[in-house]
Structure formats: C-alpha cells, structure tokens
Amino acid sequence: MPSVSTVLVVGGGTSGNAITVLLRRAGIEIDLVETEPGWNIRGSGITLQGNALRVLREIGVWDQVLEHGFPFNTLGLTAPDGTVLHIADEFPAGGADLPATLGMQRPALQRILTDAVRASGARVRLGCTVKSLTQDDTGVEVTFDDGATGRYDLVVAADGRRSATRAMIGITDRPESLGMGIWRAPAPRPAGVERSDLTYGGPCYIAGYTPTGDNSIYALLVERQRDRDSLEHLDLAAEMRRLTDGYGGHWAQIRESINDPSQVNYTVTDRMLVEGPWHRGRVVLVGDAAHCCPPTLAQGAAMALEDALVLAELLNTRDTFDEALLTEYHARRVPRVRLVVDGSVQLCRWLLDGVADADVPGLMARTMTALGERP
Structure with a gap:
C-alpha cells in the first residue's frame, strides 16, 4: 500500500508529468496544477540519452517516444568546415536494449507526457498555481491563486528552476548564471544527418545539430552570454543565420531554413544544486x-525523469510516510x-576559458558510464 493517499504536483513539465503518471499507477489521488494555460507545448528539440529513455519506458510511453523521435548510437565531431574528424560510439546508459540517444521535438515529448497524465486519471488544472501553503504533522493546506483550497499528504514541487514553491518553504538556493548563451531552432533534416554532430570552435564555442x-532536426549554437536588452530589437533568425556563416557541411542547408524569428529560442546557462535536504x-x-x-x-531531462522515478518508487512501495x-x-x-551538474559546468568553463587540451571525450565517457547504473 502506498505511503500517501493524496499528492499535489506543482508544475506540468517533464518531472511533474512523470511523477504524476507513476504515482497514479499505485492508485494515489493526484492534483496537478500548471501555471501555463497551454501546458508548455513549445520548444525546438531535445536530446534524450539512454538513462532518460529507460525512465520513459517505465512510465509506459517508450513506444510513442520511439515513434516520434530519431534514435542513434554515435556522436560525430566535425571541423568548422564540416569535415568529420571523429565518430564515437555512445555508451548505452539505458541498457543494450535501448538506443544510446534519441532526438525528438520537445513539443512532441510534452504532448506524449501530458496525454499520459490525462489518461492516468489525475485531476489537472491549467493556468493555476499555488498561492500559499501551510503544513502540520499530517498534511499540507494549500491555497491556489484562483481562490480554491485543498489538503494533501504531500506536495511535489516540480515548478522549474525559478520555483516559487521552493521559496515558499524557505529554501534559498537560486540558479547562478555561467556566462553562456544558447541559440536553438528547428529545421528540416538534411539528407545524411543520422546522428548528432558537434563542432567545437569556429565563430561559436559549439555548433551542433x-x-x-x-524530416526534422534542431540546430544549436553556443556563444558567450549576451545582455537580453541587446537582443530586443534583433531579428533573431537573421542573427542566428549570421552566427552559422563560419560553418560548412550540412550547415549550408540548415542556414537557409532559419527564417522565422518566432522559432528561434535564446536561453542562458544556469547552475544550481540545492545543498542540504530537498x-x-x-x-x-x-x-x-x-x-x-x-x-x-x-542530461537535464534525464535527471528530472530519474528524480520522478526514484521518489515515486519510494512513495509507492513504503507503507508509511516519514x-x-x-x-x-x-x-x-x-x-x-552532482556528477552531472559538476561535469556540465566543467565543460562550460573549459569552453569559456579556452582550455585547448581539455579532456572533453574523457569526461563525457566517464559520466555516461557511471549513469549506466540504475538510479
């Protein structure tokens, strides 16, 4: 018998949707609230490595993910002119029966997960979030921003890196900027693109797809972070095209497809790991x-999915909550x-500092080998 009967999940992103489905499987009553009325069905693309695919299989959506994604088992490293320098076999962190990596459109993954939430029987309220909460020894009293109230055995805060729920309970950790900016855009898949290819160097720190x-890819460019005010009056598509001018190979075809500013996404890199209890x-x-x-x-989505899997396993299999x-x-x-956060930040800093002899392949290989163990 599960250790809790009623749970509020705050946030309908990857981790919130995943834990909702996993807890409903054990018969726990779930309310999920998501502040975005459209349930965050947006974005360009996402790379899911084997340990993320393993969790998606346990959630029960692997067949749909495979249908809508593109699996591959190698990673290409190229020169700025498009010359392939090395093709590496990627470590199958989800096990030999799953691809090492799968790329898919981020909106497609979100639709698959939100459909699974709906099918689970969870109660979903969009355009709504938590206004305040009060705890006692037996539960949490919650007031929502639409005036409704509820009482739950447990509240799961899955409301992202700017989590308001985290602040409500007195955890003061906040994301800190690392000084990198990332451009992303979807594009048609050029003939011959069968894996991720990355270029370190050229006009940007990293160029990849x-x-x-x-029939689709997503393209990314990593550069030094810009002041957002400097982007306000730019044609984002034209600026992303300009940044690709120094890259050859498949980039010539990709460049021609980056025309719609509304499809170009620019984000900055952050680092946070809540120290102490979560x-x-x-x-x-x-x-x-x-x-x-x-x-x-x-590994961002993979770590979020693993969180959901481990917490759901404990809640579903323990007789008492404590x-x-x-x-x-x-x-x-x-x-x-911590392995993923530290490794990701190390790669970022090597690029920012221009470390020519950085052991990027070694760090990646050591990390993925460690992640091959079940969480």
Whole structure:
C-alpha cells in the first residue's frame, strides 16, 4: 500500500508529468496544477540519452517516444568546415536494449507526457498555481491563486528552476548564471544527418545539430552570454543565420531554413544544486526545482525523469510516510545529480576559458558510464 493517499504536483513539465503518471499507477489521488494555460507545448528539440529513455519506458510511453523521435548510437565531431574528424560510439546508459540517444521535438515529448497524465486519471488544472501553503504533522493546506483550497499528504514541487514553491518553504538556493548563451531552432533534416554532430570552435564555442524525426532536426549554437536588452530589437533568425556563416557541411542547408524569428529560442546557462535536504516537512523538490545545469552533457531531462522515478518508487512501495523516506530520496539522487551538474559546468568553463587540451571525450565517457547504473 502506498505511503500517501493524496499528492499535489506543482508544475506540468517533464518531472511533474512523470511523477504524476507513476504515482497514479499505485492508485494515489493526484492534483496537478500548471501555471501555463497551454501546458508548455513549445520548444525546438531535445536530446534524450539512454538513462532518460529507460525512465520513459517505465512510465509506459517508450513506444510513442520511439515513434516520434530519431534514435542513434554515435556522436560525430566535425571541423568548422564540416569535415568529420571523429565518430564515437555512445555508451548505452539505458541498457543494450535501448538506443544510446534519441532526438525528438520537445513539443512532441510534452504532448506524449501530458496525454499520459490525462489518461492516468489525475485531476489537472491549467493556468493555476499555488498561492500559499501551510503544513502540520499530517498534511499540507494549500491555497491556489484562483481562490480554491485543498489538503494533501504531500506536495511535489516540480515548478522549474525559478520555483516559487521552493521559496515558499524557505529554501534559498537560486540558479547562478555561467556566462553562456544558447541559440536553438528547428529545421528540416538534411539528407545524411543520422546522428548528432558537434563542432567545437569556429565563430561559436559549439555548433551542433540533432535529428528529431525523419524530416526534422534542431540546430544549436553556443556563444558567450549576451545582455537580453541587446537582443530586443534583433531579428533573431537573421542573427542566428549570421552566427552559422563560419560553418560548412550540412550547415549550408540548415542556414537557409532559419527564417522565422518566432522559432528561434535564446536561453542562458544556469547552475544550481540545492545543498542540504530537498524537502521541508511534506513539501519536496524534483527536477529543475532542485537542480539545473548547462546542457553540455544533455542530461537535464534525464535527471528530472530519474528524480520522478526514484521518489515515486519510494512513495509507492513504503507503507508509511516519514522523514526517512524523503531523506533516502535525497541520498539516492544527490551523487548522480552532482556528477552531472559538476561535469556540465566543467565543460562550460573549459569552453569559456579556452582550455585547448581539455579532456572533453574523457569526461563525457566517464559520466555516461557511471549513469549506466540504475538510479
């Protein structure tokens, strides 16, 4: 019998949707609230490595993910002119029966997960979030911003790196900028693109692309962070095209497809790992609310999914809810998350500092080998 009967999930992103489905499987009553009326069905592309795919399979959506994604098992390293310098076999961190990596359109993944939440029987309220909460020994009283109230055995804060719930319970950790900016845009898949290719150097720190389906890719460029005010009056598509001018190979075709500014996304890199417990009483953090890092290892979604899996496993299999349960969740997650956060930040800093002899392949290989163990 599960250790809790009623749970509020705050946030309908990757971790919030995942834990909702996993807890509903054990018969726990779930309310999920998401501040975005459109449930965050947006974005360009996402790279999911084997340990993320393993969790998606356990959630029960692997077949849909495979149908809408593009699996591959190698990573290409190219020169700025497009010359392929090296093709590396990627480590199958989810096991030999799953691809090492799968690219897909981020909106497609979100639709798959939100459909699974709906099918689970969870109660979903969009355009709504928590206004305040009060805890006692047996539960959490919650007031929502639409005036409604509720009482729950547990609140799961899955409301992202700027988590308001985290602040409400007195955890003061905040994301810190690392000084890198990332451009992303979807594009048609050029013939011959069968894997992620990355170029270190040229006009940007990194230029890369990942297939996200039979007919699509997403392209990314990593440069030094800009002041957002400097982007306000730019044509983002024209600026991203300009940054690709120094790259050859498939970039010639990709460049021609970057025409719609509304499809270009610019974000900055942050780093956060909540030090100390990830809970206060009966409110617990998952995903980006507890940790975030640069996408240099492509492990952000994987870590969020693993959080959901481990916390759901403990809640679904323990007869009683107590402090030890949430302490065990934290103890199981911190070593893996710290490995990813530290490694991602190290890669970022090597690039910013121009370290020519940085052991990028070695760091990546060591990290993925460690992540091959189950969380």
